[in-house]
Amino acid sequence: MDPDRVLEGLDPEQTQAARALRGPVCILAGAGTGKTRAITHRIAHAVASGVVSEQQILAVTFTARAAGEMRGRLRALGAPRVQARTFHAAALRQLSFFWPQVIGGEKPTLIDSKIQAVARAAHSVGVQPDRTGLRDLASEIEWAKVTQVRPTDYEGVVAKASRQVPLPAGEIARVFEAYEELRRERNLLDFESMLELTAGMITEYPAIAQRVREQYRYFVVDEFQDVNPLQKLLLDAWLGDRDDLCVVGDPSQTIYSFAGATPAYLTGFAARYPHATVVELVRDYRSTPQVVRVANHVISQAGGTTSAGHLTLRAQRPDGPDPVYQEYDDEPAEATGVARKIGVLMEEGVSAGEIAVLVRTNAQSAAYEQALTDQGVPFTVRGTTRFFERPEIKQAVHLLRGARHEAAGEDPAPLISTVRQLLGQIGLTDTAPEGRQARERWESLTALAQLAEDMAARPHPEGGRVTMNDLVEELEVRISTEHAPGFEGVTIASLHAAKGLEWDAVFLVGITEGMMPIIYAETDEEVEEERRLFYVGVTRAREHLSMSWSLSRSPGGRKTRKPSRFLDGLRPASPSTSARRAERRRGGAARCRVCGAALTDAAARKLGRCLDCPSSYDEALLERLRDWRRTVSQEQKVPAYVIFTDATLQAIAEQEPSAVPQLAAVSGVGPAKLDRYGEAVLALVAGADPADVIEGRDAPDDAEESVTG
Template identity: 75%
Template structure:
């Protein structure tokens, strides 16, 4: 292929990167600036120019998906034989090839999960841990191994790093040491050991090192801000004394420090290679100028080494809609509103697969799973097990079901919390990433009990268990294409036309256990990653209270300071107007309504009211039949409160029907004709509703 043709279509900075063919090269690439395009064209240009053969190139990235995408692009550019692999894949290939020569004997067994070995190690140390505790210890062992911390140094290392161990540090160190002994005795290999042994093999066996270095002469490392000390050790062993290394990354997207990643290798690259060519990619081809302004604004007040290398993105796309900033009274209101806005986007032509809801922790997904289900909008959860499929939730639901017929001496919420307490629902969140995520899931279940009690005063355990069963049935529906729900960590590397960043409050983003300046800055970078996932439509929101009627004590995330269009005084005035507009009064006695069920009916539950009982029964029968046909719980179509409101108001047009709480755009489109027919005393599908679409 003509080398110059490879460069066609690249912008000036991407061309600079592609033409820097020899020696150390550092490409600082902001979000959406075409870094994969730049590095694949650079590789193809080097091959086409005769600088290096395809077989002598090793391109390393962090996920099999990214490696596969890189290989696909290289095939299209005429370089199909370039090796594009993850660190672990490349290392395992070399280790397996040289194993008979270096070590001999049977090859070790590769373990994908440390849990079972950690459990045996903990037992040998006379420690009893549940699965969550085992996962936390496994995460600590991984952190220690990638940062090259030995068991004897673990206590000092965690203290120096300001890291909160999930249990006393000396106990973690004991389990870590026992784990390593068991692994060696049983000839087991974990992912960190693959990298360690490969690096050691190259260091201790010069002949093998020379063979590997003869094979690979030209290195490219993507996402270099996520490299950890162990990966850097292996990379140095691959390189030897050569410097044909190109690294690509963005310090502002470093979000895995908790797992041992450090941006210092990227930010200090020029210090290690004084003659390095440094190229900055700042032309953002992904997002509109409006989204880019928010992204730049999030980082404007960043501090620390990563901030010193911050890239100011320059939008290349045409204008789009302004991002929205919305404050809600409580989390259910936030989730419900987001679902309605998503329905409107879908109605206006945005494909469901191009819409995402992003949040800080996996436990936040439950409210959005429910709100989207209620609105009839399909969704999938990325990077996490769906709420009712999580092990701790399955266990909790099983226990709660078993208690449904027990004698109750206390209110529903108190009973549920007592049942969940032995499973891990404590008053204070525990230390440890896995333990905290388990706690947050159980806390979300307790919150569901509060919601049920608020909507149905006097609800008992049997009512709550029935609600759980209905929701579990919905959550286990077959997967289908739809809205993406994802944590900010699992959204890295992805993009959508429309992104809803939700739960943006102090204590959630930044997360409450982010205390040091470094941890706060990592949270800021998470926010930046979330913003830069959006191509056109960006909505940012937060709730002042967790549940309806709760104390509105939360504050918007500090990362939004200076970004919201209104001044604090005006924002307060607008919030006041929103709260005033949200007041619902009983249409019978005029009392201000606070309970969810009362607000939906627009009257006090105990106020006398006339409604068509026969119509209500017809609506319920139609709902049962529709639910049976669609194989969903009846409440997914309409809740009991919505059916009662329909029977009380008896709407005669779509305009009237749309004003009933619980009838959104999606349900109006899907069920409006049938409901209007029933309200008119006709059978659904028999006609008679035409001509009544406008009031």
């Protein structure tokens, strides 16, 4: 292939990277700037130019999916024999090949999960954590191994780093040492030991080092900001004293520091190799200028290690819609509002598969699973299991079902205290435990307890108080709707699981202090990692970006939450405390859509204009609305203003909404009234006669059930 043809279609910076055929080369690639395109064309250009043969190239990335994508692109570019593998796949291939020569005897058994071995090791030293604790222990041992911390040094390293650990550091050190002994005795190989053994084999045996380095002369490492010390040890063993290395990454997307990753190898690359070629890719082909401005602002406010080497993106796409910043009174309202907005996008032609709801914790997904189900919107959950399929939730539901049967025929105890007592048996405590896995389990159980609290706070459809039987019946309904066959739909994913993906529309939800940054982020560096995580979420959006938060957890709760500090300077200017209180008393700040003046009168805010500003409306429609309201108020034996105020009816007549989202935007039309009266109002706007609307609507009892049930 003509080498110059390989470079066709690249932008100037991508071309510069592709022409840098000899290492060391560092490509700093911002989100959406075409880094995979740049490195695959660089590899193909090197092959076409005769600089290196295909078989002598090793391209390393972090996931099998990314490696597969790279191989596919290289095939299309005429370099099908280039090896593109993960660190682990490359190490396993080499270790398996050289094992008979170096060690001989039976090859070790590679274990996918170290849980069972950790459990045996823990038991042998008198430590008996539950299954969640075992997962956290395994994760902590993995962290120690990838950061090259030995069992004898573990306590000191943890103390010096002020690292939060799931168990006392001394206990973890004992389990760690027992695990390593057990692994050696039983000839077991975990992923960390596989990398370590491969690096050690190359370092200690010159003949093997020579063969490996003759085989691979040209290295490319993608996502270099995610490299940990153990992977760097293996990379250095592969390289030896050579420097034909190209690294690609973005320090602003380092979000796995908790697992041992460090951006220091990327940000310090030029210092280690002063003669390195450094190329910055900043042309963003993924997102609109509106989304890019948000991303640039978020990362420009960073401090600490995040501020080192962050890139300012330049949008290449045409203008798109402005980002949306939406505040809600409570979490259920936020979930419902997001689901409705998703419905509007789908009506406008955005496919469900091109929409994502991104959450900070997996426990948040439950509210959005339910809200999308209620709206009839298909969805999938990525990176975790659906809420009611999680082991801890299955266990909890089993307990609650049993409690329902035990309480049959007896005077039921208060629901909330009973639920919390039952869930306390399986891990629900007043405060979150240490350990990532234990926290995720605790958060899921907390979400279930909060569901019980929300139900107890609502009026019972038949009067009286909500019982355990009511709660279990509600859970059964939710479980049955969520167990529908899987299909293409809206993606619900954690921000961590979203890395490397992109959608036309992204909803970042729950963006409050304590959730983003997460309450567990206590040090400056931990907060900066949360900022990078938020940046990753923003840069997943191609066109539509919505950021939302709620002021309280439950309807009617105290509105004490604050929007995330990461939104400072992005969302509309925050008023003073006294002004906010006044606005809440007035129902919110607004401006006249005719003259732009601030609206202070309640009726004016409902109309969306000053009372004395000119406005035209359909008088016949307003009369139909009033006739309908009069009849409904008489039937329900409530004052007419309880249905809708005069100002709200006039606003409807002026704006003439033709769909549910437009009607929901009218001041005075809340979710309950939308559910109860929305269909009738839209029919009246469309020209229906009030008598026909009254005659065809559901009975009041049914309407009440649709609101409270």
